[in-house]
Amino acid sequence: MREFITYEWFTIFIVLALISVVMAKSLHSLRFNDFIYVVGNSKYLKIYSRDQKFIDTFDGFLFFNFTVCLSIFIYHSYSQFIEPLNFKLISFLKIGFAIATILIIKVLVERLVASLFEIDNIIDDYLFQKTTFKNYSGIILLVANLFLVYTNSYPEIIIIATISVVFLLNLIGFYSSFKTHQNAINLNLFYFLLYLCALEIGPYILLYKIIRDYNV
Template identity: 30%
Template sequence: MNESFLIPRAIQTTDWAIFVFIVSFVLIALARSLFETRFAEFSRLAISDKYIKVYRDNSNLMSWFNIMLFVLHLISLAFFIQLALSGFGFAHKGDWLLFIRIFGLLGVFILSKYLIEKIIAASFNAEEFVEQFNLQKVSYRTYIGLLLLPIDIILYFSSGMSKTIYFALIAIILLINALTYAVSLRNYQNALLGKLFYFILYLCALEIAPYYFMYYWFTKS
């Protein structure tokens, strides 16, 4: 009696995840159908920087294409964080409330960081440079989010994944992020030299400090 009662509950816990995955695929389908040429260039971002060169205008940062892929990035990253927490024994991967919290925190964190960057950029008269720099970072990070989605699906519907797999995936993601950041710095090295003080301030205040405080908060909580 108890077993038959628990089975439907176990099935229901996956319903929200399936729904979110469907939403993710809908976002991909919309981005691909509405922006066919742009999506084709974006999909080759790992082997070609043509997308970065073609869509480097500041107006592209808040385009619907980027907004859809940004939401997809949040979904992929939030799922991966929850799966990693589950893999390390700190959470349950079927907890939909936890996913909403992580998704919301990530969204608030990234958008707050973006607004602070805008304020600092305006103070140093570097708005155009920051918009282009952010556009390039967003492009690479949303691309990582796109690649992360199938990994999330495999991890979510698999059981018994070892911690080594999660450590390896985290290391790979951090390495890819570091490499894409280095590429962005290389592409804008001439502009950075002209705004070196701003860049040092930006690096310390918005690229190092937030992640340090997040690490401190997670380890102490």
């Protein structure tokens, strides 16, 4: 009965994630088609970075998918490699809320820093690139979760392969931004390294501590 309830909840959350992706595609069909081919093609980043909005429904729906799918993926990864978890809806929702809150606050702080140092254009482009590849990672996580939830075949391989693909994908995005703004980074290397430690590494350490205390 417990396993049935657990997977019933996973089905509900996966359906919600699928609905959010469908909504993004329905409301922004042309943009979604360009988004799907963003890896290896800079067309999407060049076109849509010019039309950034503080509140964007397309990114909002895909961010919801990312948050839900990452929460499910974390649950399975933790259960597979650390210790089996007894599913608790409240704890699961807390993980999702923590992920969303940390990422949103992170973006707001980054924009504040950009305003203080008057580098809004550079940071806006960088944040758009990160958001794009993060949302693309959400699509990959959605597919991986379908295998993890509804099949029992090689979960360790699925998890490791998914982490590798997501890491590589975001590394490609980071390298792309680095190449675009390489001259500016070289002139401010100390501040760039400080930024990486404070705003790129720090929040994920905090998220890891929250995940580590999942059962608390």
